[in-house]
Amino acid sequence: xxxxxxxxxxxxxxxxxxxxxxxxxxxxxxxxxxxxxxxxxxxxxxxxxxxxxxxxxxxxxxxxxxxxxxxxxxxxxxxxxxxxxxxxxxxxxxxxxxxxxxxxx
Numbered sequence: 001x002x003x004x005x006x007x008x009x010x011x012x013x014x015x016x017x018x019x020x021x022x023x024x025x026x027x028x029x030x031x032x033x034x035x036x037x038x039x040x041x042x043x044x045x046x047x048x049x050x051x052x053x054x055x056x057x058x059x060x061x062x063x064x065x066x067x068x069x070x071x072x073x074x075x076x077x078x079x080x081x082x083x084x085x086x087x088x089x090x091x092x093x094x095x096x097x098x099x100x101x102x103x104x105x
Contacts, residue, residue: 001052001053001071001072002052002053002060002070002071002072002073002074002075003053003073003074003075004053004055004058004060004074004075005074005075005076005077007076007077007078007079008075008076008077008086009055009057009058010077011077011086012058013057013058015041016041017041017058017059018057018058020043021041021042021043022041022042022043022045022058022059022060022061023039023040023041023042023058023059023060023061024039024040024041024042024049024060024061024062025037025038025039025052025060025061025062025066025070026038026039026062026063026066027065027066027069027070035069037088039086042061045061046063048063048064049061049062049063050062050063050064050067052067052070052071060075069090072090072091072092073088073089073090073091074088074089075087075088075089076089
């Protein structure tokens with residue numbers, strides 16, 4: 001499972017991640033630290049998909065290969081003068097890049 005802060009939930013609802021739509025998260029090789037997070041709004045799941053988070057409005061799923069890297073993360077939303085966007089806080093990451101878009105476990 002993963003955690004979603006209230007700020008991130010509010011932003012996801014604004015992106016139409018509710019009803020039949022859900023957020024699909026995956027992890028791919030890439031970025032300056034070796035692995036990067038990918039996110040997309042989707043409405044078609046597969047039998048192999050894993051539900052990482054579900055509440056009364058929002059569902060977040062992943063493929064089984066990415067699940068191992070996403071377990072235990074917190075999705076937050078940052079909105080300040082310098083940058084705004086979703087942040088993935090991974091307690092198992094031993095290294096992250098400066099922009100926070102990639103990580104290493």
